Amino acid sequence: MKSLFYIFIKTIKNFIKEFFKKPLNTIFFIFMIGLLILMMFLPKLDPTIAEDAQPVWILKAIMFAYSGIYLLGAFASGFKNGASMFEMSDINMVFTGPIISRHVLIYGMLKSVTNALLLCIMVIWQSVIFAMFGYDGRGIFITVLLFMFVMVICQFLQMVIYLLTFGRKKRRVAVGIIGGAMFIPLVIKAIYEFTTQIDFMVAAERTVNSPYFNYVPVIGWMSGASADFGMAMSTLPDRSGDIAQGFVLVGLLVLAIIACAVFIIRSKADFYEDAIIAGETRFAVQRDLAEGNVNNIYSPKAHSKKPLKLKKTGVGGSGANAFLFRQLREAFRESFFGLWGGMNIFQICVMIGFGVGISLGGNDGIGELTGEEFMLFILAMLSFTQIVMVSIGRGMRELLTHFIYMVPENPLKKIIWANMTTLIKTAVEAVLYFGIIGIAAKASIPLIIACILCYTAFTFYYVGLQMAFERIELASKGLMLGVFFLVFIAFMSPGAIAGIIVGIITNSIATGVFIISAWLIIAGFISFAIGKGVLHNMDIPTQISAK
Amino acid sequence: MINVKNVTKRYNKLVANDNVSLEVNPGETAIILGPNGAGKSTIIKSICGLLKFFGDITIGGYPNKTLEAKRILGYIPEFPALYPMLTVYEHLEFIAKAYRLENWETRAEELLTRFELDDKKNKLGKELSKGMQQKVSVCCALLPEPKAVIFDEPLVGLDPHAIRELKKLMVDLAQSGTALLISTHMIDSVEQTWDVCYIMDKGVVKQCVRRTEMGDKKLEDIYFEITEATADTDGVDSKHQMTEEKSITKKTEAEKSENKADE
Structure with a gap:
């Protein structure tokens, strides 16, 4: 046990030492502490926050959904192979050392908990959001602690579910049903409220503030306790929280942690074999990344043991466009819908549903917006989400293996064709989004076409600039990201300004959007032209990360 | 065919290759020998155009990053990076299409048969073992019939049959006039095939040995003489290295300005 304790403490010490070796990390740490202290005094410094503070039930719902994602992940991982609590070095x-296996298990649990806790610090990053709901620093601090509890439970729950099911289908179904049953009272309550209340917001508020919500295991306990403590400690005059209930909910979280830990330690299962498989899988991913074998990491079916029926075979194209045809062949083997996975389709449906729902809801325009202005709002919103969605596109992945560098074709053509699947995907989505929402919002045909063009051109520009930035090496990734977005906005601005001016002069939104699109296409080509140097004047990125 | 002149490659403060020069003629098999971390893979990747460097590298007289050079260069990386959702045959088809090869099918079949992959044509990349993936990687590199082929640790992960076939193939390639450059740290694996050997250590070519000039000496003996001597003088070397690094920094800065002037 002494040896395990030594490794555990030493690893933490070394991590802290390594972390503070980099001056940027130290600055980041001081910034986070400063942010927490600032939040503590923010309501006093800025009294307008008290006037503008939002109702806390909205935050409760957000925390419930956010921690729900982790809980869902814990179930999914538990059904597969449990969490990998061990490294290959372990x-x-x-x-192989002469150590009691139960002690090894406790060591693994402590390690996984430490890793999970690091994630919680990111909650502090969201301090401003909490402040908007009336939290002060103490409330945020308690929420971070509560989120830590959830993380620990999720870590342990993966192992518990794995030990309960061992990959057997019937047991998985049983555990899944029990997991789903936890939500039944809340679902019944929600159905009741939404069918009896006319106002959507009132129904939502009544559901979230009900005990059925607070007592949903783990995520309900966490969000409920956070709201209770956060509001009880709030310095805003109109806020109050039930501290007694908060303590009960925290007690439930602690009990859940103890129950999971006791179950794992007392289980008689031989975890070594499973831990080895999980550890090796994790190690294989790290090795693939270091060796530049990234195709295995990003391909969703690369590690699937399920045999795949090959309906069509062959790769088309000639020269640089062979990259496009190869990517399409791969995509249709990875997903029935090719470039679109299940999550993509869900996202598209939600966005279209949202756009159409709001468009059809208004009689003389949508809220304060006209149909055409609403199209602009949708265009801006979708373009913003696109920034997140295309960050690890197939074109970027292409840069990580040697083929694209070795093929004797014009580098500009190669990087454009390598990114073509992203552009095709965006164009098809643009037709769906703006075609359907445009009809619902009664927008003009030229504006619908302009929005489709602008959305696609935006992606073209964004991907092109990403390629151009691959040529730049800065000391810090954070600095790199900051510079990227500054350049991104600055380079886009002339087109945006010209579009707005022309739109106002001609009194036509469509004309303005066409101008912006034209500029984005030009900016995209310029970016790609700069970015082509990445294929003959830079280090292959995997080499950089390996060093 | 492959000409490397005064190549220096640095990763921040680390000098991975320090003023490396080497040459491989048509029909010649050159090997780069060296311990782990000697800078073998770095010089290989620089030759293939995967890294930026200071110095000159030409393939068949063309700078290594030109299309002409890429057309006649084949590269087999140390770690095969195949596409998990493409079949073995589709990998070759992709290379054929990307390189605009004509009548490539017969050669593809020959390569697959030679490496016993003909019955695995429809297997996906993800279904192959590491050794099989390495074989596919070799087939992909050789399909465009390159005049210069670079192998980075080619025998790692291969089964005995594949090792034998690859060695035979190397001999055949050299006989047909192809220039071969092989990086390895396994001396036995290349004992029979090499013509010229560059022994590297700490990013520097310590010695160039030609088989014809060897006499009774064994390559292994020369290798240990050089690398162990370096290890013995490590303490002394480290002092020199500091001064060398400073001079390299100055040199690379001078090269940088020269390059800018060329542009």
């Missing part, structure tokens, strides 16, 4: 050295 497997090679600790497993």
